[in-house]
Amino acid sequence: MNPASQPTCQIVKPGNAFDGKQGLSYFQGISAETVGSHRLCMHLLTMPAGARARAHMHEAHETAIYLLSGSAHTWYGARLENHVVLHAGELMYIPAGVPHLPANLSNVPCTAIIARTDPNEQESVVLLPDLDGLVEI
Template sequence: MQLLTIPPGGRAFAHKHTTHETAIYALSGVSHVWHGEQLEHHSIVQPGDFFYIPADVPHLPYNPSRTESVTAIIARTDPNEQESVVLLPELEGLHPA
């Protein structure tokens, strides 16, 4: 498990975790997530929400707020989770968040 903070206006790179699932529990702030093979789905994650990302699903989380950070608890099914991260630069331009 890890505590994730996305600063105001921050975002991740489009990526996927090839071998494990990710479960997210939002603590504070409102984050947005593009997800799907071509980042075609969009979800808003608010405090108290649980968000699930299956293995091998591209996603791009971001914080649209200019003033408030996003904080969440992240749990993954692989203790070596960073080893299976695949960056997807070809999807970056789809949603410049």
């Protein structure tokens, strides 16, 4: 095997941002696009005060969130009927296929590390515009 074709460790500095389908800007991190990852994606999200995402789900992958600072509200379920508040230092798990809508209702930004089991940053994001109006913020 050619040594140049073997996988290697890489450092990624989350400097470049991209706009996700969900309506939020993410800092690029570990993904198929940045390092050639095959099974995971991990990036940094800072949600400005008052920001909210579009209702969506990740069709084929699970999501894990660790909130570094601030607090974030998330509505989830078939009709966004459930509501939780995630605080700094807490983790949240979102199963594949579960509709959800996160928002920062505070007057300060919140920052999270987000990991997903799909290595592509946006490939299995499914927007759910019919659910957007169910949560008034």
